[in-house]
Amino acid sequence: MKIEDFLQDSKTPPSGAGGLGIGLYIHIPFCKQACHYCDFHFSTSLKKKDQLVEALCNELILRKNEISGVLQTIYFGGGTPSLLDADELERIFKTIDAHFEISENPEITLEANPDDLTEEKLKMLSESRINRLSIGVQSFFEEDLKLMNRAHNADEAVRCLELAKAYFDNISIDLIYGMPDMTNERWKENLDSALELNIPHISSYALTVEPNTALQKFIEKGVVKPVDDAVAQAHFEILVDTMQQAGFENYEFSNFGKPGYFSQNNTAYWTGKAYLGIGPSAHSYDGNTRSWNINNNPKYIRAIEAGELPVERETLSLTDKYNEYVMTGLRTIWGISLSKIEESFGLKFKEYALQQAEKHLEEHLLFRDGDRIVVTKKGKFLSDGLASDLFLLNLS
Structure with a gap:
């Protein structure tokens, strides 16, 4: 067998992956209505939006x-x-x-729902600092859409x-697979619709309860x-094959991009870069500690008004960092580096990783490509x- 028969889509990390800089995440906790599957923090009342x-x-x-x-x-987000x-x-950007110091060509993404994206709104966003849209189709x-209780309809999506x-x-769009009563044919039609619109990046997730x-x-x-896991797996396999045939790379489990359209934000997250999360429920990571804000809008506002940070923090142990590196790395086309494990965590961690990977290597679920282990x-x-x-x- 050749390595190409085993690897996901690509053998080389993106140029500049080591220099993706710092990420800033800003959580906007408001929605017009609640989607039936969503457990993210939000409020359907906009009364406190200005505050x-x-x-x-x-x-x-x-x-x-x-x-x-x-x-x-x-x-x-x-x-x-x-x-x-x-x-x-504008108020947020001025702050x-x-x-903060911003790079000359930052990637600035705004998540958007189709029902909000009138031509007037799109023109306003294009005149702002936003240069990338992630649209929740x-x-x-x-x-x-009715089963999910989305605020938009199919015509608005297109x-x-x-x-x-x-x-x-x-532009990126989100698509959900593994829906009850969604046939393989209907899922393929969803993907074909996105490809016909020539969207360069797709994030796709299995419906989870x-x-x-x-x-x-x-x-x-x-x-x-x-929800049927077998249906979700069949849809995922259709997703991977369809996207690969269309020239997309599955650079992370849920993310597919045309060359030049990988999300810098996603890539930085999955390759362990630091980020600061602002807003209720937002998470932050600096390489050694992880923190998260309270997920209550009024309590968050009151704390900030008092000059206090409504945040909890945890310091990651060496084992925590190793586990996170493995978890995030194996979701990407770049996998995990054995030399990095030894350098960052020690020889015992490298030997443990190889020992645990052995049965999966034999079953061709993992593949060793020189220094790297990839899915x-x-x-x-x-x-x-x-x-x-x-x-x-x-x-020990």
């Missing part, structure tokens, strides 16, 4: 010294950041400019993308069929489970 934006700006100032280096990526107006975006079929291409070159969501309650009551095409859908087999609880 929240002010608090975001103040948190940026309070935490300006937590990271050192140049901001290479800025990511507005949510929630629904496309609910921000021009003045609110960032005053207190999720499906091009009406029945899927129309907003056709409009967006006139204002933005760098999170605790305390409407979807969980509907399944328990028998209103919605249970094969056969093992790709199992990448999280493969990573957990290499995890370490304790090493």
Whole structure:
């Protein structure tokens, strides 16, 4: 067998992967309505939006010294950041400019919902600092959107993308697979719709049933069929094959990009770069500690107004760092580096990783390519489970 028969899509890391700089994530915790599957932190009341934006700006100032280096990526996530107006975006950017160093050509992404992306809104965003859109399409079929309780319809999904291409070159869309009653044919049609629109980046996720969501309650009551892992795996295999044939690279388990359109934000996250998270429920990571903000809008606002940070922190042990490196690395086309494990964690960690990987190497779920261990095409859908087999609880 040749290595090409085993590897996911690519054997070489992206140029400049080691120099992706610092990431800034800003959480906008507002949505027009609640999607049935979502467990992210958000509110459907916009009454405190102005106070929240002010608090975001103040948190940026309070935490300006937590990271050192140049901001290479800025990511507005949510929630629904496309609910921000021009003045609110400008207030946030002015604060960032005053207190952080930004690279000459940063990737600045804003998550958006199709129903928000009128031509007027797209024109406003194109005139701002935003240079990349991540649009939550999720499906091009009406029945899927209704089941998910999305705020947009199928026509709006197509129309907003056709409009967006006139204002933005760098566009990503989200699609969900593994839906109850979604046939392989309908999933393939979803992908074909995206390809016909010539979208250069697709993030695609299996529908998961999170605790305390409407979807969980509907399944328990028998209103919605249970999610089937076998269906999700079949859809994932269709996804990988379809995207590869269309010239996309599956650079991370859920992310597919045309050459030149890999998300710098995603790549930095999955290759262990530092990032600062601003806003309620936002997470931060500096290489040694991980922290997260309170996930309550009023409490967050009150704390920031009092000059306090509503944040919890944990210091990562050497074992924690090793496990995170394995988890994130095996989800990417670049895998994990044995020499990096030895250099960063010690020889025992390297020997342990090789020992735990052995059975998966024999089963062709993992492949050793010189210094690197990567997930094969056969093992790709199992990448999280493969990573957990290499995890370490304790090493004396």
